[in-house]
Every structure is written in C-alpha cells, then in structure tokens.
Amino acid sequence: MLKGLGGLGDMAKMMKAAQDAQVKMGELQQELARIVVIGEAGAGLVKARATAKGQITGLDIDPSILVPSEKEVIEDLILAALNDAQAKAAARTEQEMGKLTQSLGLPPDFKLPF
DSSP states (O other), rough: OOTTTTTTHHHHHHHHHHHHHHHHHHEEEEEEHHEEEEETTTTTTTTEEEESSEEEEEEEEEEGGGGGGHHHHHHHHHHHHHHHHHHHHHHHHHHHHHHHHHTSOOOOOOOOOO
C-alpha cells in the first residue's frame, strides 16, 4: 500500500500497531472491571470482593465474630481482607497486562504507557 515511500511504510505499521494496542488496552480495562477476586482474613471469617481494577464490591463477615468486645479484632480482619483483595486485584491486573503485552509481541514485563 505504501510501497515506494521508504520509511513512511514502517511508520504507518507502527501507528497501526499503536492503535491496535490502544484498542486492546481498552478491552482489557473493561475485562478487569468484570474480573472478581476475593480477599480473606481470619481463615475466611472475613471476605472482601473486588474487581481486578481494585474496586471493592462486597464484604462478607461471619456472624460468629460479631461480638462487641471483639470490635478491634473485627476491624483488623476487615482491613486485612480489604488489603488482601486489593493485592490480589493488583496481581491479576499484572497477569492480564502480561498476556496483553505478549499478544503484542512485547516482553511480558513491558510496561505500556496507556
């Protein structure tokens, strides 16, 4: 298509590849919003649900720990479950980004600027 234009053909390929990467990144962002991870604390007594984008979507507390004298323990377990969910969300995002970069022919640990 751009034969005879020297380096412009390569530039056109690079621009097309960049556009494709942006489209795939947008699709990945939508997928990350649908992926759910569950963080746990206290051997599953407290569970936090989050999207792979890190948005907390739910919290489940086993009623057996809802004792007023255990308020501080409950708060600690909630925080631990939230932190676990967010850590799992970050790990899943990293995993999905690695798949995307590999599909673009880039090293899995390549950081996309988008």
